[in-house]
Amino acid sequence: MSLKETQKQLVQSEKMASIGVLAAGVAHEINNPLNFIQGGVTGIENYFKEHPDDHKSNIELFINAIKEGVSRAAEIVSGLNHYSRTGDIISNSVNIHTIIDNCLLLLQNRTKDKIEIIKEYTDKTYTLVGNEGNLHQAILNILSNAVQSIHDKGTISINTVIEREQIRISFSDTGCGINEVNLNKILDPFFTTKESGKGTGLGLFITFNILQEHEGKIKFESKLSEGTTVIIELPVRL
Ligand SMILES: Nc1ncnc2c1ncn2[C@@H]1O[C@H](COP(=O)(O)OP(=O)(O)OP(=O)(O)O)[C@@H](O)[C@H]1O
Numbered sequence: 683m684s685l686k687e688t689q690k691q692l693v694q695s696e697k698m699a700s701i702g703v704l705a706a707g708v709a710h711e712i713n714n715p716l717n718f719i720q721g722g723v724t725g726i727e728n729y730f731k732e733h734p735d736d737h738k739s740n741i742e743l744f745i746n747a748i749k750e751g752v753s754r755a756a757e758i759v760s761g762l763n764h765y766s767r768t769g770d771i772i773s774n775s776v777n778i779h780t781i782i783d784n785c786l787l788l789l790q791n792r793t794k795d796k797i798e799i800i801k802e803y804t805d806k807t808y809t810l811v812g813n814e815g816n817l818h819q820a821i822l823n824i825l826s827n828a829v830q831s832i833h834d835k836g837t838i839s840i841n842t843v844i845e846r847e848q849i850r851i852s853f854s855d856t857g858c859g860i861n862e863v864n865l866n867k868i869l870d871p872f873f874t875t876k877e878s879g880k881g882t883g884l885g886l887f888i889t890f891n892i893l894q895e896h897e898g899k900i901k902f903e904s905k906l907s908e909g910t911t912v913i914i915e916l917p918v919r920l
């Protein structure tokens with residue numbers, strides 16, 4: 683890695699550290715009202731269970747909308763909360779190919795008919811120690827971005843290789859690409875080019891942090907209107 687790149691990663695992790703403290707505070711403050719709202723919804727729901735009349739069908743739609751809102755907000759909180767944790771990572775030997783396949787399964791209804799997935803997995807044996815849930819989240823974020831970048835039809839190629847006690851996983855999409863100015867900002871929290879309500883801009887920020895916790899790295903190569911390649915590297919034991 684070049685000095686410039688190392689510097690960039692350092693500045694980035696510095697930024698992440700201070701944002702982590704901020705995020706923990708925000709997460710804590712938002713969680714409290716969320717619990718109130720959740721409690722209220724459950725109360726109303728139980729009330730209607732005990733007093734069934736025609737109000738129920740009229741109101742159910744709104745209750746479901748509130749519940750959806752709460753659960754989406756709670757998801758954001760738990761995303762932020764991720765940074766307030768200190769060293770409570772559960773580490774196990776994980777199979778990265780299974781994790782990728784599970785992510786693809788989750789995205790299946792958004793990829794079928796539209797996106798061809800080309801997989802080329804290494805058959806070398808290795809041991810990767812990490813937190814399965816977090817790695818799943820990191821990869822899902824990368825793959826969701828790839829899926830979202832393809833407007834009509836396209837391909838996503840996923841490739842894994844073992845090189846010098848590292849596993850390198852690359853995700854190449856034939857999507858819209860990222861311009862040079864934005865390429866420097868995509869790891870920033872809340873940076874998004876998606877219309878409001880569609881993206882939080884936290885996906886890659888979360889991914890970067892998860893990879894850091896695993897002593898891994900992330901790199902991007904992109905050409906506008908041609909596509910993007912995201913490369914992650916994680917240390918493994920051979
Ligand atoms: N594969 C990709 N192709 C094109 N643009 C991308 C790709 N991956 C990331 N980006 C750009 O980086 C921005 C930030 O990505 P990030 O995942 O952090 O947030 P988001 O996708 O906008 O929102 P969220 O992940 O919360 O849904 C995106 O809005 C998009 O502009």
Ligand SMILES: [Mg+2]
Binds near residue numbers: 823826881886
């Ligand atoms: Mg995203």
